[in-house]
Amino acid sequence: MSTVDAEWGRFEEVSFTAGGFTRAWLVALAAYGVGDVVTTIALVWFSPFHVEANPIIAAAISAFGGGGFLALKLLVLYGCLAISLWGGLADEDPVIFYGPPLVLGAMGLFATVHNLSLLL
Numbered sequence: 001m002s003t004v005d006a007e008w009g010r011f012e013e014v015s016f017t018a019g020g021f022t023r024a025w026l027v028a029l030a031a032y033g034v035g036d037v038v039t040t041i042a043l044v045w046f047s048p049f050h051v052e053a054n055p056i057i058a059a060a061i062s063a064f065g066g067g068g069f070l071a072l073k074l075l076v077l078y079g080c081l082a083i084s085l086w087g088g089l090a091d092e093d094p095v096i097f098y099g100p101p102l103v104l105g106a107m108g109l110f111a112t113v114h115n116l117s118l119l120l
Contacts (some may be wrong), residue, residue, distance in 0.1 A: 001107060016098075016118065020098070021084075021101075024098050024101040024102060024105070025101045027079070027102070027105040028100075028102070028104040028105040029077070030105075030108075031104070031107075031108030031109040032076075032077070032104040032105060032111075033108070034074070034075075036073075036111040036112050037109055039115030039116055040052070040057075040069070040111070040115060041069075042119060043118060043119060044069075045066070047119070050118060057069060057080035073119075075100075076104070077104070080101065080104055081102075083096065083100050084097055084098070084099070086098040094113060
């Protein structure tokens with residue numbers, strides 16, 4: 001059985017910066033965590049003409065309502081954060097380190113723009 005080094009999550013030991021990590025995750029939170037969530041709520045709950053197109057999100061909303069929707073969004077955010085920290089810092093891989101927040105940010109930006117176009 002292997003043990004995990006207690007210092008694995010330290011930025012001083014890798015070539016990445018805490019500032020770059022913070023900026024990448026702020027973009028992801030703004031686009032995916034706020035923009036997509038707010039515009040999806042506006043469409044699904046306040047527009048009689050629209051339904052959720054993602055079958056996984058639609059099933060969560062159908063089964064658990066708004067709580068299921070938010071829980072699924074948080075699960076994706078925390079899962080990507082875990083991949084970014086654990087994989088990126090342990091392997092010193094910039095793709096794994098910066099990839100998850102950048103992909104979430106791009107997905108969130110696309111979904112937000114698409115949702116806004118449906119609202120207008």
